[in-house]
Amino acid sequence: MARRGDTRRLAFLLGPASLFLGVFFIGPLAVMVVYSFLEPGLYGGVEWNFYHWNYGRILGWADGEWEEFDAVYAQIFLRSARLALTNVAITLIICYPAAIWVSGLSARWRTMVVFLITLPFFVSLVVRLFAWVLILRPSGFLNSSLMGLGLISEPIDIIFTETAVLIGMAYILLPFMFLPLYASIEKLDRSLVEASSDLGASPLQTFFRVTLPLTLPGIAAGSVLVFIPSLGNFIVPDILGGAKVLMIGNLVEQQFLSARNWPFGSALSVMIMAVMFVLIVLYLRSMGRQEARQ
Amino acid sequence: MKADEEAQDQAASIAEVREAVKRFAAPEGGIVTALDGVSLKVRPSEFVTLLGPSGCGKTTLLRAISGFEELDAGEVRIAGAPMTGVPPHRRPVNTVFQNYALFPHLSVGDNVGYGLDVAGVPRAERNTRVGETLERIGLDGYERRRPDQLSGGQRQRVALARAIINQPKLLLLDEPLSALDRNLRKAMQLELKNLQHDLGICFVFVTHDQEEALTMSDRVAVLNAGRIEQVAAPETHYHRPATRFVAEFIGDGALFSGRVEGPAKDPVLVTADGLRFAVASGTPAGQEATLLLRPEHLEAAPKSPRASHGVIEARLEQSVFLGALHQFVCRLANGATIIAAPTGAGAGNLSEVAIGDSIRLAYRRDQPHLIPEVGDGA
Numbered sequence: 050m051a052r053r054g055d056t057r058r059l060a061f062l063l064g065p066a067s068l069f070l071g072v073f074f075i076g077p078l079a080v081m082v083v084y085s086f087l088e089p090g091l092y093g094g095v096e097w098n099f100y101h102w103n104y105g106r107i108l109g110w111a112d113g114e115w116e117e118f119d120a121v122y123a124q125i126f127l128r129s130a131r132l133a134l135t136n137v138a139i140t141l142i143i144c145y146p147a148a149i150w151v152s153g154l155s156a157r158w159r160t161m162v163v164f165l166i167t168l169p170f171f172v173s174l175v176v177r178l179f180a181w182v183l184i185l186r187p188s189g190f191l192n193s194s195l196m197g198l199g200l201i202s203e204p205i206d207i208i209f210t211e212t213a214v215l216i217g218m219a220y221i222l223l224p225f226m227f228l229p230l231y232a233s234i235e236k237l238d239r240s241l242v243e244a245s246s247d248l249g250a251s252p253l254q255t256f257f258r259v260t261l262p263l264t265l266p267g268i269a270a271g272s273v274l275v276f277i278p279s280l281g282n283f284i285v286p287d288i289l290g291g292a293k294v295l296m297i298g299n300l301v302e303q304q305f306l307s308a309r310n311w312p313f314g315s316a317l318s319v320m321i322m323a324v325m326f327v328l329i330v331l332y333l334r335s336m337g338r339q340e341a342r343q
Numbered sequence: 344m345k346a347d348e349e350a351q352d353q354a355a356s357i358a359e360v361r362e363a364v365k366r367f368a369a370p371e372g373g374i375v376t377a378l379d380g381v382s383l384k385v386r387p388s389e390f391v392t393l394l395g396p397s398g399c400g401k402t403t404l405l406r407a408i409s410g411f412e413e414l415d416a417g418e419v420r421i422a423g424a425p426m427t428g429v430p431p432h433r434r435p436v437n438t439v440f441q442n443y444a445l446f447p448h449l450s451v452g453d454n455v456g457y458g459l460d461v462a463g464v465p466r467a468e469r470n471t472r473v474g475e476t477l478e479r480i481g482l483d484g485y486e487r488r489r490p491d492q493l494s495g496g497q498r499q500r501v502a503l504a505r506a507i508i509n510q511p512k513l514l515l516l517d518e519p520l521s522a523l524d525r526n527l528r529k530a531m532q533l534e535l536k537n538l539q540h541d542l543g544i545c546f547v548f549v550t551h552d553q554e555e556a557l558t559m560s561d562r563v564a565v566l567n568a569g570r571i572e573q574v575a576a577p578e579t580h581y582h583r584p585a586t587r588f589v590a591e592f593i594g595d596g597a598l599f600s601g602r603v604e605g606p607a608k609d610p611v612l613v614t615a616d617g618l619r620f621a622v623a624s625g626t627p628a629g630q631e632a633t634l635l636l637r638p639e640h641l642e643a644a645p646k647s648p649r650a651s652h653g654v655i656e657a658r659l660e661q662s663v664f665l666g667a668l669h670q671f672v673c674r675l676a677n678g679a680t681i682i683a684a685p686t687g688a689g690a691g692n693l694s695e696v697a698i699g700d701s702i703r704l705a706y707r708r709d710q711p712h713l714i715p716e717v718g719d720g721a
Binding site for chain 1: 409411430431433436437447461462505506
């Protein structure tokens with residue numbers, strides 16, 4: 050009897066979320082995976098034939114007649130991965146010291162800082178990125194200040210470069226690195242750091258032998274949370290990279306909106322998802338191992 | 344001559360705290376003075392305990408020695424060398440932390456070998472010393488275990504091993520036994536004492552448990568409100584406390600403050616509410632003082648008490664059997680409670696008194712300690 054009651058309660062509690070995810074997440078995902086194996090229609094849309102050349106175009110087998118293999122897709126993919134990894138490194142380097150500093154503040158100030166870090170979410174992403182366009186463009190704030198100070202004589206090219214894309218991505222994804230890092234650093238037992246120091250370890254030794262290994266879960270969580278949206282991002286390269294810095298997300302966007310080749314766009318999306326899926330599985334497994342050890 | 348003595352004294356002290364002052368900003372505003380001019384010397388191979396209620400400054404004093412707190416005034420010297428501005432990792436002391444602070448991501452062996460690893464001791468020597476140290480504390484064969492696989496007592500031992508492997512001049516222990524259950528705590532007390540004796544290094548032990556302090560220490564420093572009340576051997580604290588606070592904090596006993604009156608042959612302490620207690624002959628009259636009556640000083644008074652004894656009129660309130668001894672809780676005319684725990688024949692006489700009956704207690708007048716009132720005398 051009790052078991053049946055439990056089941057009913059569970060169904061009641063989890064039902065709405067499951068239904069929502071089923072209809073609006075799993076469903077579209079399945080449609081996309083199916084589309085990636087269909088033939089593109091001549092004027093957009095799809096023909097219901099099994100068609101693996103979508104993947105052939107990306108990975109190197111194509112019939113050479115209707116579908117061309119082009120290494121550029123793999124290159125764009127690799128560039129996206131490189132930019133995403135660089136972004137992880139940038140946000141990590143910025144956030145780690147900051148999180149250590151914040152965790153040392155008084156409780157009131159800690160809450161204040163965490164609030165401030167989430168504050169940018171109140172403003173539309175596109176608006177915030179256009180602010181960066183105004184800052185970085187040749188006649189923008191950055192160049193005019195540098196020229197006003199006499200540090201440069203001509204505007205430097207930042208906007209529509211990889212640098213601009215990295216600045217923008219680091220800017221929007223900083224909170225996703227900071228919050229998990231901060232959570233794990235704040236959880237770190239201060240007496241362990243003191244014990245290390247007491248046993249003769251210099252601050253640097255303490256950092257590498259105690260602080261870093263014990264905050265590794267936060268580093269891993271933050272890295273995954275930053276890497277995934279970086280890899281598939283298309284808004285930042287669109288606005289700050291112009292036409293010059295194409296990332297995999299832009300490619301997908303073009304296939305769906307401009308080229309109207311939905312199956313090929315779906316195939317590209319499935320590739321991105323596969324990489325993320327592998328990453329998340331690796332992350333969860335390493336976390337599971339760590340938990341089993343503790 | 345005096346300077347010479349001082350120099351000798353300094354060479355002989357392993358650690359010395361001089362006029363230490365430490366103030367904190369309290370979270371609710373205002374300033375808390377944790378250390379208010381504390382001076383203390385630790386002699387070679389001595390077991391010193393800092394004893395006091397919570398908030399008395401004992402942990403702050405320990406942290407000032409280990410270097411985790413910088414003093415506002417005064418200084419700490421270790422083996423004669425001034426420690427002001429020396430960070431914790433450069434001080435020749437090690438600490439056993441209250442919650443052990445074992446590294447959860449390292450094995451027992453790596454925890455114990457941590458101090459050697461950061462000092463760059465060669466692997467072979469390091470492994471030998473880790474093995475020896477673990478053997479010494481009775482945990483040989485536990486190298487590969489993780490701290491969370493150990494019991495509380497075993498963790499305590501690992502924390503101890505980790506702290507002594509560096510062979511510090513001074514081992515600081517911050518209430519290391521408070522998390523253990525009573526039986527284990529008793530066993531560890533004796534073990535710690537033996538370990539200290541074998542190693543020959545100084546232990547500075549912090550506790551709020553007076554029994555622990557009396558059991559283990561060569562000397563006990565009783566702290567109260569950031570000041571040291573008395574530094575002495577446990578016996579001295581018990582029998583001849585220097586202040587009222589020490590008398591109240593250590594052991595059971597009743598305290599009566601008053602003024603000494605009467606002739607030198609038969610002086611009497613008279614309290615504000617008129618109670619009279621005979622005190623040791625020769626006590627100068629006119630002195631303000633506090634009399635400490637320990638339970639074991641009191642016994643049933645004979646029919647005609649001798650002049651060498653003081654007599655107290657009381658009423659028996661309760662009789663408590665404690666195994667080895669029997670306590671009689673009595674109430675005096677002014678409402679104060681006094682406990683008698685006579686040894687030997689005196690106990691039998693008291694057992695015959697019914698609860699609620701009046702009773703006469705006697706003590707040898709030279710036995711109870713008289714604490715002279717100094718200054719504000721608090």
